[in-house]
Amino acid sequence: MSREGDASVHVLGVRHHGPGSARSVRAALEKLQPDVVLIEGPPDADALIPLAAHAEMKPPVALLVYAIDRPAQAVFYPFAVFSPEWQALQYALERTLPVRFIDLPQTHQMAPEDEGTQEGREPEPKDEAEARTPRGDPLGALARTAGYEDGELWWDHLIEQRQEPEGVFEAVLEAMSALREGEGELSPREARREAHMRRGIRQAKKDGFQRIAVVCGAWHAPALVQQRPAREDDALLKGLPKTKVAATWIPWTYDRLGWRSGYGAGVESPGWYAHLWLTPQRPVTSWAARIAHLLREEGLDASSANVIETVRLAEALAALRGLSTVGLGELRDAALSVMCGGDATPLVLVHERLEVGTGLGSVPSEVPSVPLARDLTSLQKSLRLPPSSESKLQELDLRKDLDRDRSRLLHRLRLLDIPWGTPEADPRNTTGTFRETWRLKWEPELSVRIVEASLFGNTVESAATGRVVARASDATELGTLTALLEASLLAELSAAIDTVLRHVQALSTRSADVPKLLEAFPALAHAVRYGSVRETPTAPILAIADGLFERIIIGLPGACVSLDDEAAHQRRDQLRAMHAAVALLEGGERTEEWAEALGQLVHRDSVHGLVRGAALRLRVELGRVGDEELGTLARRALSAAVPPNEAAAWLEGLVSGSALLLLHRQELWAALDGWLSGLAREAFVEHLPLVRRAFAGFSTAERRAMGERVKQLATAQAAGSTAGATEDLDPERVAKVLPVLSTLLGVRIHEAV
Structure with missing residues (x-):
């Protein structure tokens, strides 16, 4: 405690989230009966303090302060029901006492010249409770002195489970004073923060308050008890840069109070602490x-x-x-x-x-927020999709109006980079169905994303449309545009779809890059199919897709020659995706053209072996290759004249996929057996890993079936040798054996013969 004139200042050093500290603060305030309460917190949010007493305000909650022109630059000040600062707020508001935040305002801390932004990068949203802890581990040092290995455990037993608060703050002040003596100089930011808190105490004295209670982090308590000359603090705070900031209350979660969340606030088990507070x-x-x-x-x-x-x-x-x-x-x-x-x-x-713990707090509707946040809250209520901190699965049937509206909202939020819901499976893999499965989990930092997204519009629909239009205008790759088109169809953004289509049409007519066209076409095919599922007109999309298809067919042979191994794998994947897209559009003439284009690759020696094998595989899937032709092509590709590495690449391209399609192709297995049998020992050892890689993607059951096929191949060869031997048998001598066999086996063999 310090005195100046008739005013008394009582500094209560606390841990930012701890039931013992919160209980001690309440008891100390009841005893002191202060006429003003000062709290380590952002003065930028002073106008929001009265809302903490609102009946609908349910901790855990947090104060969110963000830069208006850079919403991604934001800090959180979390409060749980067991937070000492929250209990200090409640004490003051219940008695209509003046209560103020006295930390260095974020209008200064977020200014571009401040720490963390000097290199031109915006710091990530952070939990200010973590930022308010000193370097090192002061609790750990005290714990080791007391014979504990864990500072968390020591503080928990000494303070948080303590029922009698008498003498706690004096002991904490003494301990922290001793620790600070060996810490050296504070960082400029910490020095300014403590200077501003001392200025806040002086201002309270000037305002005529006699009993001043200060609730701050324990580390800062010694610096606030020992008042420095005002001119020194004024010098530290003079000329600080400013930026415009805004503040609001947002719901918070217990897991975001834990160390494991990445937004550590100095408490490992918030659910346990809440239990200690609520069940003393x-x-x-x-x-x-x-x-x-x-x-x-x-x-x-x-x-x-x-x-x-x-x-x-x-x-x-x-x-x-x-x-x-x-x-x-x-x-x-x-x-x-x-x-x-x-x-x-x-x-x-x-x-x-x-x-x-998994609890999610709530804030009253009177809390100031951007229009986009209010629109999202309204949609969540009307669609009966309340946010929750628990991870939950949501099954949607798009044939039902409510589920379709829910799907539309979740897809629009994803376009706004607000991933409240994550599809359990890629929607493109469920094309043609009316079902979607989402995993929903509300994270507090999504509130920052909402503020950022509000730059594009005041409602979810208008903001998503604005975001898509902006991204389409900046896109230089056809693949980016087609992905945007597909996402816009899922989100049912008609205005955005028209804009993206214009950009796709303009860019596709100028593009002659076949690999880029190969990447873009599948997305257009999916857009056509999903558009039909969601009753969206698809004729304009199909027209663009047909134009891309023709250019792909013309340029495909040239795009598949002179490839290195890495490029060949990329082209193989593009061919597979293109093949699936052609099948998705169900076009007879289009399928014939595609099969013919694949045939050109199969018979072109300048095409990489992996691509030739993959092209043959796709033609087999189309039913365009008979057993005899497959065997001929396999023997040619796996002949002794072909380098083993090229043969292995061709084999990998051919066999990758469903095993069932090739399992009963006798000619293929015979050619493969002949190739492996003809390899020299050194070549066999060298290329065995390549062969194994070709078969690595199959399941255990598929590999077992292939093994049986190989065994049958060996048996058939042995049977062929035996058949050749039987031709040299003497028929008369065989006839003499038949009656004996007939008696032994109980069958009339001679009649059968």
């Missing part, structure tokens, strides 16, 4: 009961007796470890032994569902 009485017993309930929901045995034994074992472990209270570690070990029978697998579920 008998937390150990109630936690064990929650574990049992969760396991029963998953079909696992967990009786009341198991709960009792888990609690007893946890208490015994705490005593053996010299701990005054049972912690999460003891409960976890006890549950592993008693409820899980030593199997750690169920504990993964316990960690995700209980220790971390």
